[in-house]
Amino acid sequence: MEIKKLGKADVVVIGGGIFGCAIAYYYTKNNPGKKIIVLERNELCNSATSRAAALMTIVRSKRSYIPLSLETYKAVADMEKQLGESLDMRTVGMLHVAASDARMKDLEELMEIAKEFKQPAHYISNEKAHRMCPWLKTDEAIKIGFIPNEAYCDPYLLGTFYARCAKMQGADIRQGVEVKELIMEENNAIGVNTVSGNIYADKVIIASGAWAPILAAQAGIGLPMAPVRSQYWITEKSGIFPVDSPMVLLPDAQAYARPEGGSLLFGIRESNSFSVSPKDIPSDISHFSFSPDRGAADLSEVIDQLARFFPKVYDIGLKYYIAGFSGYTPDGNLSMGIVPGITNLLFATGCVGAGISVSGGVGRAFAEMAEGRHNPFDFSDFDIQRYGKIDPFGNEWLQKCAYARSKKVSG
Ligand SMILES: Cc1cc2nc3c(=O)[nH]c(=O)nc-3n(C[C@H](O)[C@H](O)[C@H](O)COP(=O)(O)OP(=O)(O)OC[C@H]3O[C@@H](n4cnc5c(N)ncnc54)[C@H](O)[C@@H]3O)c2cc1C
Structure with a gap:
């Protein structure tokens, strides 16, 4: 009324x-x-x-x-001033790991794009990347780029x-x-x-x-x-996941990861992503079953690829599974x-x-x-x-x- x-x-x-x-x-x-x-x-x-x-x-x-x-x-900085509160955005930077010729070419292009947009970016050694992210196995990396101004937030x-x-x-x-x-x-x-x-x-x-x-x-x-499912997992806590370690993109494994308060949050792109008609999604998403096995089948399909860079993935405990829909094209x-x-x-x-x-x-x-x-x-x-x-x-x-x-x- x-x-x-x-x-x-x-x-x-x-x-x-x-x-x-x-x-x-x-x-x-x-x-x-x-x-x-x-x-x-x-x-x-x-x-x-x-x-x-x-x-x-x-x-x-x-x-x-x-x-x-x-x-x-820019908006975050302005709103923090307006509210007198911090968003607690984590500017930990992003490592881009290339382990194949095709992905190395992509990385070289990306580093040029960073320059074009005046974003700091440089290559780092495999050893340094491993020191920053102790969970990351870098033996297979051909080149690793680091873009320090990248962040994540709540x-x-x-x-x-x-x-x-x-x-x-x-x-x-x-x-x-x-x-x-x-x-x-x-x-x-x-x-x-x-x-x-x-x-x-x-x-x-x-x-x-x-x-x-x-x-x-x-x-x-x-x-x-179309609504397409995205999914990720959060591991149990471990000393190999420092809270302020960089985010990591692993295009050769079609995976990404970032720190999450002493745990690791990681997502993958499964070979058969799941999409659904908008008409079949309930208005309250918490009533939707994204994956009865909490993504286990999708993860096992790519786990060997991921383990090339994250060997602990085989035995680390997975505490949380999160999924949702984004509008893909x-x-x-x-x-x-x-x-x-x-x-x-x-x-x-x-x-x-x-x-x-x-x-x-x-x-x-x-x-x-x-x-x-x-x-x-x-x-x-x-x-x-x-x-x-x-x-x-x-x-x-x-x-x-x-x-x-x-x-x-x-x-
Ligand atoms: C698992 C996962 C991981 C992701 N990771 C990232 C990431 O790392 N970085 C990134 O940038 N993005 C990420 N995204 C994408 C990001 O979450 C979305 O792009 C973003 O939230 C879209 O916002 P939105 O406002 O369009 O949609 P939503 O947040 O879905 O909001 C739409 C709102 O519309 C309301 N609504 C719908 N119909 C009606 C109606 N008829 N009347 C009134 N209200 C209605 C719904 O209730 C809903 O609240 C991720 C998404 C998922 C699912």
């Missing part, structure tokens, strides 16, 4: 994950006096966001992500930093409010129908994560992304922006497992676009129409997106 009295907002955002919260932060910061409402059907950041390994990778082979991630680091805390700052700046953030339908007048979005009534707005932003294709379909858009590029011909509807979607890292850039971009201003970032690689017409619920599409994750070798 209360919502019915709200009348009209300038912007309504569907979804209170890290994208929705970051948009609210930038929108209220850059447009004082304007009204933005964020609607989250559960609790803030309950879904993909709180499950992320939260590597905030800056230097990547995909250049178009880099300015977005750099913006996240993703839930970062999401709620955005939300708390947004609230301080005037955002109206509502939890427990589910959006049932977009309200469209032909090809123009004018609001949303929620469990408690209608909210009208000049701009509607879909930031509903794995479920985004369901709402997009109501506007006639086949949103090119066949080319590994984000899927977001606007669609010509559909007015006042924006898509902050298709995060490709990098949403924590790029959240600052995504938040700023949508805050600008929602006001009809120029997007300060280049979104041309992320164009929603780049695949033409697709059926985001069809098996063929779901498989294509899952395959893209299986082949992913970057962080």
Whole structure:
């Protein structure tokens, strides 16, 4: 009932994950006096966001992500000042281990990209890498690059930093409010129908994560992304996992790792990633069974590859298993922006497992676009129409997106 009295907002955002919260932060910061409402059907950041390994990778082979991630680091510094609290981001750096000619070439390119973006990066010896990460066996490494400014964080805390700052700046953030339908007048979005009534707005932003294709379909858009499972494990504590050791990318084993308070958090890319139709995911993700065997079969498939670099993996105890869905695309590029011909509807979607890292850039971009201003970032690689017409619920599409994750070798 209360919502019915709200009348009209300038912007309504569907979804209170890290994208929705970051948009609210930038929108209220850059447009004082304007009204933005964020609607989250559960609790803030309950879904993909709180499950992320939260590597905030800056230097990547995909250049178009880099300015977005750099913006996240700026936002963190600003929000820490605003809240008078530390996010306790861990700037431990990232080791990139190349153990084949193909991956060595990738690493050399990456080190050039680091230079291009003025990020410190240098090669280090195998012995030094092993001293920094005593769990890491480096005998097979041909070259190891170190990028010292890379960090990880607590993703839930970062999401709620955005939300708390947004609230301080005037955002109206509502939890427990589910959006049932977009309200469209032909090809123009004018609001949303929620469990408690209608909210009208000049701009509607879909930031509903794995479920985004369901709402997009109501506007006639086949949103090119599919929910694909990511999974990782956290080991028991051991002296071989120093708390401030660097994060490690092992592209030859399609694996990554980072310290987690005296344990090791590590993830793999299984050869058959698991994707599912957005329509088959319950609205509360905690009711979804990602893997009855807690990923054991997938891990055993790649364990020998991983053991080349992490021999202790055979006998270390695994204390936690975490899984969740990210919106993947066949080319590994984000899927977001606007669609010509559909007015006042924006898509902050298709995060490709990098949403924590790029959240600052995504938040700023949508805050600008929602006001009809120029997007300060280049979104041309992320164009929603780049695949033409697709059926985001069809098996063929779901498989294509899952395959893209299986082949992913970057962080
Ligand atoms: C296991 C795992 C590891 C990851 N590791 C990393 C990493 O190392 N680095 C990195 O950058 N990223 C990582 N990610 C990806 C990152 O978590 C996501 O990119 C990011 O959280 C996406 O944020 P989001 O806001 O789009 O989605 P979500 O956090 O899923 O938020 C979407 C929200 O929309 C709400 N919603 C949906 N439909 C409706 C509706 N109809 N009405 C109201 N609310 C609705 C949902 O309840 C949800 O809260 C990882 C993800 C997983 C699962």
